Amino acid sequence: MLDSAGRFDRLPASPGVGYKPQHFTDLQRDPGPVEWIEVHAENYMGDGGRPLAQLLALSERFALSVHGVGLSIGGETPLDRDHLTRLKKLCDWAQPASFSEHLAWSTHGAEFLNDLLPLPYTETTLSRVASHIGQVQETLGRQMLLENPSSYLVFAESTLSETDFLAELVHRTGCGLLLDVNNVFISATNLGLSAQDYIDAYPLAHVGEIHVGGHDEDTDDAGALLLIDSHGKPVIDPVWALLDYCLAKTGPKPVLAEWDNDVPDWPTLRAETVRAAKALAA
Amino acid sequence: MTDQSTFRDALLDPSKPVPEGLLGAAHAPAGKRYSVYRNNVTHSLISALQTAFPLTRKVLGGQNFDTLAPIYVRAHPPTSPLMMYYGAEFPAFLETLPEVSKLGYLPDCARLDAAMRASYHAANTRPFDLEGFQQLPPEQMMAQGLHIAPSVRILRSVWPLFDIWRFNMVQGSAKPVMQAQDVMICRPEFDPEPVLLPLGAAQWLDHLVQGKSLGEAFEATLEETPEFDLAASLTIAFSHGVFHGTDGGQHV
Numbered sequence: 398m399l400d401s402a403g404r405f406d407r408l409p410a411s412p413g414v415g416y417k418p419q420h421f422t423d424l425q426r427d428p429g430p431v432e433w434i435e436v437h438a439e440n441y442m443g444d445g446g447r448p449l450a451q452l453l454a455l456s457e458r459f460a461l462s463v464h465g466v467g468l469s470i471g472g473e474t475p476l477d478r479d480h481l482t483r484l485k486k487l488c489d490w491a492q493p494a495s496f497s498e499h500l501a502w503s504t505h506g507a508e509f510l511n512d513l514l515p516l517p518y519t520e521t522t523l524s525r526v527a528s529h530i531g532q533v534q535e536t537l538g539r540q541m542l543l544e545n546p547s548s549y550l551v552f553a554e555s556t557l558s559e560t561d562f563l564a565e566l567v568h569r570t571g572c573g574l575l576l577d578v579n580n581v582f583i584s585a586t587n588l589g590l591s592a593q594d595y596i597d598a599y600p601l602a603h604v605g606e607i608h609v610g611g612h613d614e615d616t617d618d619a620g621a622l623l624l625i626d627s628h629g630k631p632v633i634d635p636v637w638a639l640l641d642y643c644l645a646k647t648g649p650k651p652v653l654a655e656w657d658n659d660v661p662d663w664p665t666l667r668a669e670t671v672r673a674a675k676a677l678a679a
Numbered sequence: 680m681t682d683q684s685t686f687r688d689a690l691l692d693p694s695k696p697v698p699e700g701l702l703g704a705a706h707a708p709a710g711k712r713y714s715v716y717r718n719n720v721t722h723s724l725i726s727a728l729q730t731a732f733p734l735t736r737k738v739l740g741g742q743n744f745d746t747l748a749p750i751y752v753r754a755h756p757p758t759s760p761l762m763m764y765y766g767a768e769f770p771a772f773l774e775t776l777p778e779v780s781k782l783g784y785l786p787d788c789a790r791l792d793a794a795m796r797a798s799y800h801a802a803n804t805r806p807f808d809l810e811g812f813q814q815l816p817p818e819q820m821m822a823q824g825l826h827i828a829p830s831v832r833i834l835r836s837v838w839p840l841f842d843i844w845r846f847n848m849v850q851g852s853a854k855p856v857m858q859a860q861d862v863m864i865c866r867p868e869f870d871p872e873p874v875l876l877p878l879g880a881a882q883w884l885d886h887l888v889q890g891k892s893l894g895e896a897f898e899a900t901l902e903e904t905p906e907f908d909l910a911a912s913l914t915i916a917f918s919h920g921v922f923h924g925t926d927g928g929q930h931v
Contacts, residue, residue, distance in 0.1 A: 439760050443800030444829065447869035450803075467760025473683045480760055505687045509757040511727070512719040514686065549716070550709040552681055553700040587712070589704035617703055618710040625715060 405460030405494045408433050408606060410649035411677060412670040413462065415628075415656060421451055423663035425458065430674035431667070433460035433494065435653050439467045441491070442483045452491060462606065462653070463493040469504035470529045470543070471516040477504060481536050488537050495606060495651075497542035497575045498533070500526070500563070517552030518562040523569075530570040542573040542605045547580040547612075547626035549587055559584075560598040567603045574600065577608035578639045579632065579655075583624040592639055601647050609640055609673065610655035629658035632669060640676050649677050689713070690720050691753045724752035724765070731766045732792040735773075737847045738785060747776065763800055766793060784838035791844055791873065794832035794864045798871035801830035804923035812925065821894030824926035825887050830866035831921050833881050835859075841875040865919040874919055879907030884921070892928075 413433035416424070424431065434455055441448050441463075455461070467480060488496055501513035516522050533541055543566060545559060557565070563574060576599065578592075585592035611630030617623045632654070644650065654669035681700040689695035701709035725748040729736060736744040751772050757765045770789035779785050812820065834840060841862045842855035861881035863874045876884075879900045886896035900907045916922060 439762060442761055443763060444802035446799050446801060446803065446830070446866070448800070450869065469760075477760070483761075502683060504760065505683050507758050508687070509760045509762075510687065510690065510720050511723045511757060511760075511762060512716060514683075514690075514716060516683075517681070549712040550701045550703055553702055554681065587704065615715075617712055619703075619707060621704060623712065623715070 405433070408460050408462055408494045408651035410651055412673040413651055413653040414666060414670055415653060416455065417660050418448070418451060419660065420663045420666065427663070427667065429667045429670055431459070431670050433462060433651060435462040435464050438463045438465040438484055438487055441487055456491060461491060461493040462495040462497065463488060463491060465496070465498040466513070467503060467509065468498050468533065469502045470498050470533070471500055471522070471526055472502035472504050473525070474504065474506065476529055476532055481533065485536055488539070495542060496537060496539060497544055497606065499544045499546060501546050513546055515546060515548060515550065515552070518555040518557040518559060520556070523557065523562060523565055527566055527569040530566060530572050534570065534572065540571060540573055542575040544575040544577050544608070545580050548584040549623065551588060558598065560595060560600070564600040567600055573605035574603045575606045575608060576604045576643065578643055579608060579610040579612060579636050580626060582636050582639055583612055583626050586622060586624050593642060596639070596643055596646070601643070604647055604650055607640065607643065607650050607652045608655050609636055609652065627658055628655050632672070637672060637676065641679060644676055644679070652677060690717055691756060693717060721749060721752060724756065725749060727762050727765045728752065728769065731796055732769065732789055734792050734844055734847055735785065735789045738782065738788050738843070739779065747778065763796065769793070784840065784843055787834065787836045787838055787840050788843060790834055791840060791862065791864070794834055795871045798830045798832055798864045798866045801866065804828045807917070807920070807922045807924065809917055819928050821897070822892050822928040824890060824892050825922045826924040826926065827884065827888055827921055828923045830871065832864040833884055834862045834864070835881050836862065841873055844873050863919070863921070865921055867920045874915065876915070877908060877911055879904035880912040880915065883907065883912055
């Protein structure tokens, strides 16, 4: 267990950054408004070496959010017990202020597909996801946050809206929510819906963290705009505006700048956190 | 209903039609929208292989590597969410590929890449108490079993594997000439490095791994390789942090 265990028992309502090893030195020398960092759980499940040493050093100074990308909470099959055990080991060791995962699936049978795949929203999937969340929270001995996905398509069989689905999960499991406003913007654009309507219908009282990130533009078969959740570009103005819209309703929340692909130099990423600080101060 | 088996099957097989029951905006069939997931999955797995196998990619050439990678990721999707270890079957896969059969040393290059990565994520160990060890009387010293750090990997190659690594990854290195080479991957602190092992050292380390004492391992190695130089191998091992402890001389 870290010496600093439990020092940060919650994420501050301030800017955080998705931590990348190449920023280790710059982040500590010139953090700007960054008060907390988020790491992908699976990258820190090795036995030792530099990743864990860096995490140990950073957790002395920054509050920590562990963000899983491999638990497959939306999967049809039972959760991978070995993976859940690894996750518990990591959380027991690092004592993060927050643990979050995705409303998605990535494991099927013995295969891990390394992407956040979509699921239909029905009574059946609701019960299954609720039971998986319950299992995670019980194993980790803590509340988890669940993140809304970015959608490129919908399932004909869905009977519930995503926001109703999330609200019911909160109700049944007591989990919190990670609201990714870039994902909301992507899904709304791709499905021809209103992002503000989504936020209005979202159970905002249960938001423990907000994500902003960049996306790419493509087109679908009909030539309609299709946004791709790439996390490889600066956050665009309409997404910042959507963040403002959310924060006006929720008050200050921990806001994370995510940049996972074509990761820029630190000053560029730091500028995103400065912009997030501005939104939080408004 | 679109179950996850159906959704998954078409992900890694572009010849399969888009699963039914998936819709885009205004309830049009999903079509290309499903391909976003296809691209994400394939691209992310290829990108993981590129990161994991830098020497293999250098030897093969980026374009050739990127042509072969999709064949591998479709045949061997990950079996664990720990993407840091993805590609375990890649060396053996390269052995079966007619396209690269002329590059006989390529699978060993992939083994070296995989060993470097395993070493990078291996458990940390305390530094070895060299002073205490050196103060032992010779007989007691030879009775010690030596514990090898989990970050150490040994590769025995019929190819000049160390020279191939150096030629490709260290600028200005000499071209490899044909000879068998044993390579040790070690990690003094956080950065794994390949080290060329002298004759017999790989067997000697293997005997130590199996639990033989220093003396027993030495004798067993001498039987196989009379030229084995214990002092030289010990120097290499100590200077690269190969050992992290002893068994306290239980072999006396």
